[in-house]
Amino acid sequence: MRQKKGKMSDKMLKFIKIGQQNPPKRKVPNRKEDFNEIYKDFIEEKAGEQASRCSQCGVPFCQIHCPLSNNIPDWLKLTAEGRLKEAYELSQSTNNMPEVCGRICPQDRLCEGNCVIEQSGHGTVTIGSVEKYITDTAWTEGWVKPIEVKNEKNQSVGIIGAGPAGLAAGEQLRKLGYQITIYDRYDRAGGLLIYGIPNFKLEKFVVERRTKILEKGGIKFIKNYEVGKDVTLDQLREKHDAILVATGVYKAREVDLPGNNLANIFPAMEFLTASNKKGLGDKVKLFDNGTLNAEGKDIVVIGGGDTAMDCVRTSIRQNAKSVKCLYRRDKKNMPGSAREVANAEEEGVEFVWLSSPKEFIGKNKIETLVVDKIKLGEPDDSGRSKPEIKKNSEFNIKADMVIKALGFDPENLPILFNSKDLQVSRWGTLKVDFDTMESNLSGVFAAGDIVRGASLVVWAIRDGRDVAESIRKFLERKELKTSKVA
Numbered sequence: 001m002r003q004k005k006g007k008m009s010d011k012m013l014k015f016i017k018i019g020q021q022n023p024p025k026r027k028v029p030n031r032k033e034d035f036n037e038i039y040k041d042f043i044e045e046k047a048g049e050q051a052s053r054c055s056q057c058g059v060p061f062c063q064i065h066c067p068l069s070n071n072i073p074d075w076l077k078l079t080a081e082g083r084l085k086e087a088y089e090l091s092q093s094t095n096n097m098p099e100v101c102g103r104i105c106p107q108d109r110l111c112e113g114n115c116v117i118e119q120s121g122h123g124t125v126t127i128g129s130v131e132k133y134i135t136d137t138a139w140t141e142g143w144v145k146p147i148e149v150k151n152e153k154n155q156s157v158g159i160i161g162a163g164p165a166g167l168a169a170g171e172q173l174r175k176l177g178y179q180i181t182i183y184d185r186y187d188r189a190g191g192l193l194i195y196g197i198p199n200f201k202l203e204k205f206v207v208e209r210r211t212k213i214l215e216k217g218g219i220k221f222i223k224n225y226e227v228g229k230d231v232t233l234d235q236l237r238e239k240h241d242a243i244l245v246a247t248g249v250y251k252a253r254e255v256d257l258p259g260n261n262l263a264n265i266f267p268a269m270e271f272l273t274a275s276n277k278k279g280l281g282d283k284v285k286l287f288d289n290g291t292l293n294a295e296g297k298d299i300v301v302i303g304g305g306d307t308a309m310d311c312v313r314t315s316i317r318q319n320a321k322s323v324k325c326l327y328r329r330d331k332k333n334m335p336g337s338a339r340e341v342a343n344a345e346e347e348g349v350e351f352v353w354l355s356s357p358k359e360f361i362g363k364n365k366i367e368t369l370v371v372d373k374i375k376l377g378e379p380d381d382s383g384r385s386k387p388e389i390k391k392n393s394e395f396n397i398k399a400d401m402v403i404k405a406l407g408f409d410p411e412n413l414p415i416l417f418n419s420k421d422l423q424v425s426r427w428g429t430l431k432v433d434f435d436t437m438e439s440n441l442s443g444v445f446a447a448g449d450i451v452r453g454a455s456l457v458v459w460a461i462r463d464g465r466d467v468a469e470s471i472r473k474f475l476e477r478k479e480l481k482t483s484k485v486a
């Protein structure tokens with residue numbers, strides 16, 4: 001490992017230590033060159049130092065709590081010994097996008113939260129940062145290679161959705177030699193990795209180099225192509241030997257309040273997509289004319305999950321005049337990652353806890369939010385304290401733009417796909433056999449958020465890998481049947 005060259009400020013030490021890529025308030029290096037140039041030596045030393053802190057405990061709780069069962073202790077040991085290529089090989093053998101998970105997994109709830117050193121009060125090994133470092137190095141060194149298929153197969157799989165579930169499944173099946181076509185209604189591959197999660201958490205070049213290398217490995221991407229509009233599910237079933245539905249969940253939950261139709265009240269995805277497209281260099285009319293740009297405005301974000309945190313932190317980076325986050329429960333009961341809330345607070349976001357919007361007021365566009373104060377009552381069916389409105393507690397908040405980040409539900413796929421027989425659960429997620437991940441339609445499988453409901457990237461990757469295995473078995477059985485008939 002190289003020796004540290006420059007002296008780091010306390011703030012900088014802190015941000016590296018907690019495994020984030022964003023340095024203190026508003027000084028965010030958005031470009032990869034800035035990041036690599038400024039921090040390379042320091043990160044290299046820190047990764048080795050962190051990796052060597054792993055106690056190699058008998059029961060690897062970190063691995064047990066990683067949805068991909070990543071072999072964390074072993075790749076930490078290899079990193080500590082400076083054997084980075086081997087560490088990379090091991091890490092990528094269980095994860096299709098380690099550099100993505102290293103950046104955006106809520107590690108405090110998964111691997112790092114269960115690190116024995118963390119449990120004993122000495123601060124976790126920053127597993128995510130090391131995972132990111134190993135794979136970023138692999139990309140720089142040219143160790144990440146396109147898939148080389150030795151044995152091309154005639155059977156083909158059509159995948160609907162180029163998010164992490166579809167991409168992981170596509171990669172696993174392509175490695176086995178199947179012909180893979182991924183259809184997506186967006187103009188870019190990556191799903192929420194590209195247009196949902198902001199650049200300051202996951203730089204877009206990281207997503208684009210992944211999808212490009214998959215394309216080089218023979219996966220065909222058909223973009224701007226919406227199943228339901230450009231083709232029906234049945235037509236795709238005719239075309240391919242198996243289908244994977246990995247369409248995610250995109251129906252934004254609504255607040256049905258007076259004044260909801262005023263201008264400048266937006267769903268979170270509209271705001272985040274505009275910002276991400278801008279970051280990718282696109283012309284975005286509604287951003288360029290100021291409509292979807294937070295600069296100089298008083299912004300109010302409604303919601304307490306990770307999407308809300310992404311909206312408040314994006315607003316800060318767009319130089320909003322003020323940013324408030326309205327949440328009906330208290331800090332302890334926030335659904336979002338505690339780390340994300342801490343980041344937002346540090347960056348200057350004001351949290352208005354125990355508050356619920358009552359009415360939007362303005363002439364044509366939003367000007368004021370009328371808000372009720374909330375008290376937490378007895379636990380409801382879910383076991384969480386029920387928010388109850390405090391009588392006569394109403395107050396006003398000035399707002400130039402309101403962003404609604406209340407979560408997502410599945411779209412109505414049987415209607416959208418023109419496939420009324422496709423069975424869904426009472427929540428609208430696709431019904432699958434949990435052993436095979438096959439839907440009620442033969443040869444139609446599903447994975448990721450469209451099965452789980454809004455979840456995490458790491459779970460989408462896990463589902464993608466599992467469903468690929470099921471599809472392989474299905475295709476082998478199909479092949480066997482065909483050869484018997486012939």
Ligand SMILES: Cc1cc2nc3c(=O)[nH]c(=O)nc-3n(C[C@H](O)[C@H](O)[C@H](O)COP(=O)(O)OP(=O)(O)OC[C@H]3O[C@@H](n4cnc5c(N)ncnc54)[C@H](O)[C@@H]3O)c2cc1C
Pocket residue numbers: 104105106160161162163164165166183184185186190191192193196197198201225226227228246247248249272306307310416447448449450454455456457458460
């Ligand atoms: C704002 C935001 C921030 C998040 N931050 C994090 C985070 O920090 N860490 C984390 O682990 N998770 C995060 N998540 C959750 C994570 O992004 C998702 O769980 C994950 O992307 C789900 O993967 P997926 O492949 O199932 O679906 P998606 O990523 O949603 O991909 C689905 C794809 O299907 C395409 N599609 C949909 N319908 C059709 C159709 N009819 N025809 C063709 N294509 C179609 C879509 O265009 C999309 O590209 C975040 C989510 C949001 C919304």
Ligand code: SF4
Pocket residue numbers: 065066067068070072095101102105107110111112127128131458
């Ligand atoms: S994939 Fe996520 S949970 Fe698993 S080791 Fe990496 S950061 Fe931790």
